[in-house]
Amino acid sequence: MTTENSQRPSVVVVGGGYAGVNVAKALDDVADVTLVDPKNAFVHNVAAWRALVEPEWLDRIFFPYDRLLAHGTFLRDRAVAVDGRHVTLASGRELAADYVVLASGSSYPFPAKSDEPDTETARARYRDAHEALLAAGRVLLIGAGPSGLELAGEIKAFFPDKHVTVADVSPDILAGPYDQTLRDELRRQLDELGVELQLGSPLTALPAAAPATLAPVAITTEAGDELTADVWYRAFGVTPHTEYLRGALSDARDDRGYVRVDEHLRVIGQDGVFAVGDIADADRDMAGIAGMQAKAVTGTIRNLITGEGEPVAWAAFPPFIAVPLGPEGGAGLLPGHDGVAGAAVIAEVKGRDMMVDNFAGLFDAEPATTR
Ligand SMILES: Cc1cc2nc3c(=O)[nH]c(=O)nc-3n(C[C@H](O)[C@H](O)[C@H](O)COP(=O)(O)OP(=O)(O)OC[C@H]3O[C@@H](n4cnc5c(N)ncnc54)[C@H](O)[C@@H]3O)c2cc1C
16 A cells, blocks of 8 residues: 555564564665554664673663664554554554564563563663672573573673572473584583583472562472572563454464464465564574564565565575573584584674674664654
8 A cells, every 4th residue: 555645565564573673674765664563672682681691781782763764664552453454553543554564573581571662661670680680699590492591601601609500391401403412512511600400300380489580489390309599580481472463364373373474474365464583483483583584575575566576485494593601602503614613603603792783783774753
């Protein structure tokens, strides 16, 4: 639906996370882009654990949306119903577009991700969480996936005297399609850092205390081990944000709440509606993949707009991953790198700067229309 003021096609992007900001930015020169997000700033949550242990990083992880688009519009609002290419917002406003890109991502327990829509309030929550961590002598992390391991490494790098335990029902760390040599290297480094692993036995219950707050924690595993701490963090539980899908779009959700897409990341059975990033069932839930999917979909939409070229197909990625353990530690599997990439490589590609510079360039526009 071209608008009165423009002959350019319209694109509504639902969600301004890693996928949505890249889609909106890449189409800003060829379409009338409207980006919708309830937050006032993009949050680079990949560096959230670093901001928890070192709050100076709070100045580097929030990027206001009003500097993203040169032509398009940022609407601080929430999609409450999307039916085909018709979007209803919490404010009551209705949008109809030629193309809709669903990029509403996922939630994950604070402080790994924050669902607080106001930046200042979110920053204050992080500072409170930092104070709680500072005061804690013993820390319990539940979940030995990449997120829990990263937090263990961050805490030991910045506060070597704190006792850190990572608990998981799995018999090994880092479940998923990764080579065992990566687990072995991470375990070697965790051992060197003095991180205690409690693996292979379910907890009888989660701690009663709220996570990320200073409160006594005492729980047991079914194997009978007692775990005590002064603060705990929940490092598991990705939930895709797809509750607002209606009509045939709602039918495209799978049992876990992910949106089923075809090889061009088009929502199954939909014309002009795409899904990218964590909500799409196309690949793993990773910021890097969200960014690459944004590239594929913007390629397709550009080709549809110009009438040139073919839709861009998405091919699932091999299991690349970079797991920093503090700014100078960690290990990973990287494209173009044979075998396990060690601490020096991971520090260089991620651990030291946590990739914040990638976003400084994206958010360099003169303030765009914000309503
Ligand atoms: C601690 C931690 C570390 C991580 N580190 C890495 C890493 O190093 N590398 C990596 O590749 N991945 C990493 N990830 C995973 C990565 O964060 C996710 O894969 C990524 O956030 C997905 O991006 P997205 O754009 O799909 O969604 P999100 O980043 O979740 O963004 C979704 C956006 O949509 C908005 N939204 C939600 N609902 C609505 C609605 N109804 N209307 C409008 N807007 C809405 C939200 O406010 C949000 O801004 C990490 C995750 C965590 C928790």
